[in-house]
Amino acid sequence: MRAVQVSEYVKGPLDLQVTTVPTPTPSPDKYLIEIHSAGTNFFDILQIQGKYQHQPPLPWVGGAEFAGTVAAVPTAGGSSRFKVGDRVFGATQGAYATHVLAPEQALLSVPTGWSFEDAAGLFVTAPTSYGGLVHRAGVQAGDWVLVHAAAGGVGLAAVQVAKARGATVIATAGTPRKREIARQFGADYVIDYRGRAWPDQVKKLCAAHRSGNGAAGVDIVYDPVGMIDASLKCVAWNARLLVIGFAAGQIEKVALNRVLLKNVSIVGLHWGQYARFETETVAAVWQGIFDLVAQGKFKGTAFKDESFVGLESVPRALQALGGRETWGKVVVNVVGNEKAKSRL
Ligand SMILES: NC(=O)c1ccc[n+]([C@@H]2O[C@H](COP(=O)([O-])OP(=O)(O)OC[C@H]3O[C@@H](n4cnc5c(N)ncnc54)[C@H](OP(=O)(O)O)[C@@H]3O)[C@@H](O)[C@H]2O)c1
Secondary structure, eight states: OEEOEESSOOSSGGGOOOEEOOOOOOOSSSEEEEEEEEEOOHHHHHHHTTOSSOOOSSSEEOOOEEEEEEEEOOTTOSOOSSOTTOEEEEEOSOOSBSEEEEOGGGEEEOOTTOOHHHHTTTTTHHHHHHIIIIIISOOOTTOEEEETTTTSHHHHHHHHHHHHTTOEEEEEESSHHHHHHHHHTTOSEEEEOSSSOHHHHHHHHHHHHOOGGGGGOEEEEEESSSOHHHHGGGEEEEEEEEEOOOTTSOOOOOOHHHHHHTTOEEEEOOGGGHHHHOHHHHHHHHHHHHHHHHTTOOOOOBOOSSOOBSGGGHHHHHHHHHTTOOOSBOEEETTOHHHHHOOO
16 A cells, blocks of 8 residues: 655654555454545644654554545454445544554544545544533533634634534634634634734623623633633633643643632543543534534535645645644545545
């Protein structure tokens, strides 16, 4: 098979190369998947540089998220949830390749009517945002939700989940194009958060459109960037602030007196660990997401301003992602655009 194999750590994505390596043989306990599309993640960039928390022994194939078809079921027999030809998406080490072996718990069925391109970006972002907003912050109809980096991968998922639950969304993003995208995915208000004035803008919106407790600020903050401290300036009594990530690169420190004074909760979410500590919630979260998909309230967020076709485009895709140039999920269509975008 062809794959972006890492034999030694590289300085950056543009040093990656596509090579030919043996196609994995069907395994006793894993499915062999023919990959159609691969989703990119910032941690892929860290991993190829040797800077990620999970570094398999060299050599290994880069990438984690994928969508494709089942080429072979586990050879040990027993009951298999998927059969040859099924359209699946999931995540495991080695998605920047034409084939990968994946265990059953790392696979889900591509929703009806979804392309491989859209499904390849679903496995990480959708449950992070749904789990955070619904299970951790208890979002309800009538809530106001502030979504930071709203045009990013988890951000666009959060905008859609919050809207689907009947909330009003204030979205922040760093460029006009990203704010336009956040609006297209349902945000009610958009704000440029690159300056210092944005908490005042949030407060003004709440004062103008909300009454009672809500006039002081938002009920929920969804933060994948590291902006909890500044966000505490524009939250209502009893607000919940979700710590999702630190895209800005700093693990921030928060003045805890504000947490007390505003009677708020700061809530973390580590989606990857739910499979270990809380498997029943994993099933509930995915059911919730698939319900929203079936109701037409959650759609794919594949970045469309540039096309990444074939494994040779993985370096450029990762460079664009790392350069903060993109929105939504940056997806590489491994088998070519036509097949990857097919919704059959
Ligand atoms: N807690 C969990 O379980 C979980 C799960 C998935 C992801 N995450 C984390 O969530 C964060 C976002 O993930 P994602 O997939 O949405 O990433 P992404 O698609 O790359 O989006 C990140 C966004 O952060 C904003 N940003 C602000 N400062 C930045 C900086 N210095 N460099 C780059 N981007 C910056 C950018 O938006 P603007 O240009 O508009 O500012 C960018 O669109 C990451 O830290 C990731 O590790 C956590």
